Amino acid sequence: MNKKDAVLIASRALAMYFFWWALDAASYLPERIFSLSHHAADYSVLTGPGYFRELYLFSVIANGVRSIVLLVLAIWFYKSGPTISNFLLPVQDSETGT
Secondary structure (H helix, E strand, O other): OOHHHHHHHHHHHHHHHHHHHHHHHHHOHHHHHHHHHHOOOOEEOOOEEOHHHHHHHHHHHHHHHHHHHHHHHHHHHHHOOHHHHHHHOOOOHHHHOO
């Protein structure tokens, strides 16, 4: 197995890892959205106006952004371009001839 094949296998393995991690993060979104809708008009004497609404809104946004970023990483690693090759297997000085 040459270095190019090893980089391709490693990048595809990392792509699958990021893809499944993105699905895991996205699986929490329905529960967070339900909690957000439940606390949409929340007001409590102890917590003040909208504490839980803002808490779950932040949670929905954070999980959504996390899922999108992980999915973009999965696609980026799956394509396995020269940037990924240099990241996974940097070129040594002796290989470049300098």
